[in-house]
Amino acid sequence: MKKVYQFQGVRYYTEVGYNCVLIFNADTHQFVYQLYGSTLDEEGTFHHFVSKYLR
Numbered sequence: 001m002k003k004v005y006q007f008q009g010v011r012y013y014t015e016v017g018y019n020c021v022l023i024f025n026a027d028t029h030q031f032v033y034q035l036y037g038s039t040l041d042e043e044g045t046f047h048h049f050v051s052k053y054l055r
Contacts, residue, residue: 001017002014003036003042004026005043008054011026012024015042020035021035021040022034030050032039
């Protein structure tokens with residue numbers, strides 16, 4: 001089961017790719033954001049995405 005994050009009424013989930021973390025819209029499954037870096041975890045990536053693009 002994927003962990004679902006919610007921000008401003010939109011739900012997102014993350015997946016780990018090769019040396020990156022991907023973020024998708026949980027309702028449409030549309031790709032939203034990709035962050036490279038082997039030291040990042042899924043929750044940290046989501047918080048980075050929110051602080052950089054959604055605030």
